[in-house]
Amino acid sequence: MEEKRMIKVTVDGAEYAYPQGTPYRTIAADFQDRYPCDILLVNRDGKLCELHKVLDRDCALRMVTAQDKPGIQTYERSAVFLMLKAFYDVAGRENVERVSVEYSLSSAIFILAKGGFMLDQALLDRVEARMRELSAAAKPIEKQSISTDDAVELFRQAGLVHKAQLLSFRINSRVNVYSLDGFVDYFYGYMVPDTSYIRCFGLELYENGFVLRLPTQRDPNRLGDFRPSHKVFQELGQSTLRSRALNASNVAELNTAIAQGGATPLILAHEAMMEKKIGDIAEEIAGRKDVRFVMIAGPSSSGK
Secondary structure: OOOOOEEEEEEOOEEEEEEOOOEHHHHHHHHHHHOOOOEEEEEEOOEEEEOOOEOOOOEEEEEEEOOOHHHHHHHHHHHHHHHHHHHHHHHOHHHEEEEEEEEEOOOEEEEEEEEOOOOOHHHHHHHHHHHHHHHHOOOEEEEEEEEHHHHHHHHHHOOOHHHHHHHOOOOOOEEEEEEEOOEEEOOOOOOOOEHHHOOOOEEEEEOOEEEEEOEOOOOOOOEOOOOOOHHHHHHHHHHHHHHHHOOOOOHHHHHHHHHOOOHHHHHHHHHHHHHHHHHHHHHHHHOOOOOOOOOOOOOOOOOO
């Protein structure tokens, strides 16, 4: 049996040797005790790499945790994937019409869900329990490169119409998809190698949807405080409604509108909506009795 070539790896200024083909996850494990939270990625000579990738050249490595921006983004993306898998498991794929991740909201992500189920805290508790079950099982999150056409057909068959529509505009002939225990989805960005890395999360009802609570970059080992601004949430919701009214609530719909020559009408319609919004704000201010306008006079021409 041919002996594997040894590769030189520099970490924190010190040199080490590992056999060619060693997964970055194995190398990260040797340095984990130097960090207060999990290593989620490695930075190889300035390029981010997922932990399932293997060593193939001499390089300098820097460990990336959730205390780094790329690390916390990887954690959040992986937690969303875990939540989606658990939600479909609990509610039943045949009952889920759509689960849409909307926007970040006070150390959490706001999510809307539609289908043949009652969205209540009892359902979310079951989904969270399923997430913890999958986390404890350390299920692998696998990455696969497939043709874009196959990916479009895969998501159409899975009922993920908007995702299929999004990929139909992709120029590249291949696309990366991630799978978790039979559940497949497309994400633009890196993932952790398995579900055991995703341990800090919570699900709570909020307004007309629910939130996936997550840790912060400052303290990745505990949930961040959830103190949303109701006014901010209302404005984000109104923005979403305006986009839906224009059939441009996501990138796939926006691409379709542009491809069909509707870019200019879309811009004009959005500008008209914003002008009305500004007019409504001015009218509200004019009608308030507690608002006073004070004119501050500048220095007179006489210098007095």
